[in-house]
Amino acid sequence: xxxxxxxxxxxxxxxxxxxxxxxxxxxxxxxxxxxxxxxxxxxxxxxxxxxxxxxxxxxxxxxxxxxxxxxxxxxxxxxxxxxxxxxxxxx
Numbered sequence: 001x002x003x004x005x006x007x008x009x010x011x012x013x014x015x016x017x018x019x020x021x022x023x024x025x026x027x028x029x030x031x032x033x034x035x036x037x038x039x040x041x042x043x044x045x046x047x048x049x050x051x052x053x054x055x056x057x058x059x060x061x062x063x064x065x066x067x068x069x070x071x072x073x074x075x076x077x078x079x080x081x082x083x084x085x086x087x088x089x090x091x
Contacts, residue, residue, distance in 0.1 A: 002050045003032075005077040008042045008060050010070035017042050018089045020064035025087040028052040032080075035090040046087075047079055 008017070013036050021034040021044055030048035037043050046056055060072045 001047060001079065002053045003045065003047045003077045003079045004053055004057070004074045005043070005045050006057065006060060006072060006074040007037075008044075008063070008069060008072050009040070011066075011068040012042045012063065013040055015066040016064045017067050020067075021060075022087050022089060024059050025056055028055055030056060030087055031084040032087050033084060033090045034087070045077060045080065045084075047084060 018034045018036065021042070025032065025034075025044075025046055028048065030046045030052050032044060032046040034042060034044040046053055057072065057074050061069050063069050
């Protein structure tokens with residue numbers, strides 16, 4: 001299992017990026033969370049197989065139709081304890 005924390009910058013708030021991330025990550029059988037940050041970025045933590053995490057990292061560059069991704073930064077992270085039961089939006 002692999003866990004990563006990603007920050008996505010650009011026009012990523014107010015365009016459905018968090019909802020798109022939940023659908024995309026869930027389709028890849030990932031668990032974790034996604035949230036807006038006060039600096040205008042979207043942050044997420046994803047846990048799953050190495051291939052699924054890598055696939056999400058690639059898809060983050062696409063985002064939903066009205067987003068404009070300028071930068072994606074991902075780093076390895078520790079798995080949450082307790083583990084996330086699914087992929088959800090944090091408010």
